[in-house]
Amino acid sequence: MRARRRFRALPALLLVALLALTGCAADPQPAPPPETNRPTEPVTAPTRVVVGVDDLGPGFNPHLRSDQSAVTTAIASMTLPSVFRPDDRGVPQLDTTVATSATVTSQSPFTVSYELNRDAGWSTGAPIAAEDFVYLWQQMRSRPNTIGAAGYREITDVRSRAAGKAVDVVFREPYPHWRELFGNLLPAHLLKDAPGGWTAPFAGGVPASGGPFRLMQVDRLRGEVLLARNDPYWATAAVVDEIILRRIPANTLPTALESQGVDLALPDARPEITQALDVLARSPEPPTVQSGPRPAVEQLEFRTTDGPLADPRVREGIAALLDRDAIRERVNPDAVAVNAFGAAPSDPGYAPTAPAGAPGRPDAAAAAAAFTEAGYVRGQDGRWTLGGRPLGVVIGAGAERTEDVDVARVVAEQLKAGGIGATIVAPSAPDLLTEPSVAPTTPTPTTTPAPAAGPVPGGSAAPVTTPPAAPTTTTAAPTTSGSPDSGTPVAVDVLVAPRAAYGAVGPRLDSDYGCPADAVPGELPGVACFPALQPLLDELLVAESPDPAVVAEAERVLWRQLPALPLYQAQGLVISNPQTDAATRVTPGPIATGPMSGARTWAEPEGSGERPTGDDDPN
Structure with a gap:
């Protein structure tokens, strides 16, 4: 990762103070002109990865069918805590940054006990706790438009212990798929009493983060979502400062990848994307193209x-x-x-x-x-x-x-x-x-x-x-x-x-x-x-x-x-240039969590430092 530095001129108030001190000398001499190019503390511009996507989707609640999209999956994998996460084979594995243990502690009634990581908390300062389990259970068992509600309906009670840092989940009968539950926990302390809390706060973002990144801004007019490193995150911090998900039309994708305006692209596999990739395949450094099914x-x-x-x-x-x-x-x-x-x-x-x-x-x-x-x-x-x-x-x-x-x-x-x-x-x-x-x-x-009007070359019209x-x-x-x-x-x-x-x-x-x-x-x-x-x-x-x-x-x-x-x-593509491959080692990832699952360990692609940042960014 290459750091980018800028230098600022000596602040004006400091110059005034120095001139005043000079005026107190016994034989004052004419003051030399200020050296405006003398460096002070360097200011490091944020490191950034820009990801091209097809569209932002209607909302960002990963539990709603209406919000289901590649962008919602990506945001959830970077911002929301899950007790279990799928490995490369799709097998759920305990995420110890969220829960230090999750075991079956009783067969009658069938009970699963979770001991939560005492350091785990939301970006608001509230702990990730039993109330988050209760909130998700209550919403999933009773609301329409949900994904995977059947397992939550098998739960008869969710009990809090250890000041909310331990949870007992009781089922009506033995439920072998309990590890698939309580993924993408939501901040109950913000949502439980909010009007339309299950849906409305997710139309324009995610209200709080319990992962390595935090959703900072959704700009639908420009087609961008900005995620920044979540500084209160209690586990190993993310390497890059910012990840931007940016809507990229298919006809501009080759230019965006070649100019390094986009480090990575995650479009659906479609004929217009295939045509764009045909253009890139003839370049000196063609992109890496991986495919994987949408969830x-x-x-x-x-x-x-x-x-x-x-x-x-x-x-x-x-x-x-x-x-x-x-x-x-x-x-x-x-x-x-x-x-x-x-x-x-x-x-x-x-x-x-x-x-x-x-x-x-x-x-x-x-x-x-x-x-x-x-x-x-x-x-x-x-x-x-x-x-x-x-x-x-x-x-x-x-x-x-x-x-x-x-x-x-x-x-x-x-x-x-x-x-x-x-x-x-x-x-x-x-x-x-x-x-x-x-x-x-x-x-x-x-x-x-x-x-x-008959057979079409390439299978499309x-x-x-x-x-x-x-x-x-x-x-x-x-x-x-x-x-x-x-x-x-x-x-x-x-x-x-x-x-x-x-x-x-x-x-x-x-x-x-x-x-x-x-x-x-x-x-x-x-x-x-x-x-x-x-x-x-x-x-x-x-x-x-x-x-x-x-x-x-x-x-x-x-x-x-x-x-x-x-x-x-639908099939999704992961399109990356050699610099991005070296910095991220990105793959399509498990089907449930997608290519952004490993974003915490990514570094900024070499060469992307030439992109403008901050207020200078024309995009």
Whole structure:
């Protein structure tokens, strides 16, 4: 790491004092001109690593599906404390900077006891303590829009000992996946009484740090997040002073990397990025490119409690109309197709479970048969109707999640081509994933891939700018939530959203498709209960190694009931120049924590000292 130094002129007050002393001499002589270039204490500019990213995302709470993004994962790995962290193989390992021990201390009731590091504290000065465990448990077991809630629902009590520096967590029955819990603890002392504390404080940052870095500023206009070394951090301090996550358009990425304006880039693998890398590959020092899966699967989720999709035959028909491969090719052609509800392609031993025909593959005849069985008739205009009322659905995607909106547009095109009315709404992502009905906000214009007119070299089509989807005059079956044309809140029939692609498969399945014991079906998004499915999920949740036969049966039920339709898993890139490689030894990292997991030990890349810093930084 190369330190950069600047020197300041002698302060004016010091010069005045020296001149006054000179004036007291017996034979005063004319004072020589001040030496303005004489060095005093050197001022060292901060060492810095600049990381290019696709976008900042809607928010930074790592426990919310609506906030799930590469940037949120990166910030959490640098700022939030976790009792266990995954190693390179994804196996949870105790982080002794947070807890000195975590052991099962009782089998009846099943109890895990944590002894917390007495030095561990938040950047506010408050200790990391039992109240942080209690807060996370209470939020995860009761809130919608969470990632991996099933394990927290197995907890019956969280008890504090040793003035909050020891915690006993009691479960309703032995839970073998307890090491996956209490990652990314949140500062309860700031959030527990704050209005909207679970979501609102994370829209513009992370309110306090319990890691080696602290989030200092989020500038959405410039597309930057500034993290600085967390000086109160009690363990080994970070080497670099600052890390900047900066939004970098794909067309400027080669210039940014070559000029060393960006030390490291973490984009999604997309055709435009591949084209940019082709330019860099011809340079004298081409970058190192590593790839790794993103920790989420993109999927469609169906409202099964009321509306037209409450009929499983209509869900079957809708799914049979959709060409999932075409959706992936249009939106993210470098992603990997997902053909299972539980495991993702990044999981060891992943095997597709989709049936050979519909809904695993599009089948217009199967769709027609399903709609006909449900009582629908297809008219001369190609539209499906029931009792003279056209069949229509509302498709929802978070306004801040541009890829979700792109998926919604392609889904709407395919459904309309199959005789189904489709309206797209794009409210805020947190509202979409927490409220039973949302404002019928029209998505803003965006650039989305055009449909290919036959085979396209490289597997993608040229982008075009599409206008916002106009509301259709046909809507879904009547509900109490209004309709898109009326301007009143609407219930979303088809939701575009991510689901987690890490952790044990049993808790994953129960978190995504199970029914919480105290939840009311239809009250919140994502709650759909199937009597044939829940006993299988209950068994898988508490199994140390899931029985393949039980997993297969659960998958069979899910493909038949269709609470959702998996689409694809995006792939991420880690692009670094030789200087960055030498200073950081960066890798894609464990899927749950990503490339920034080792940022504490990074040094500033050699040569990046030529970049302006501080107030002189033009960016």
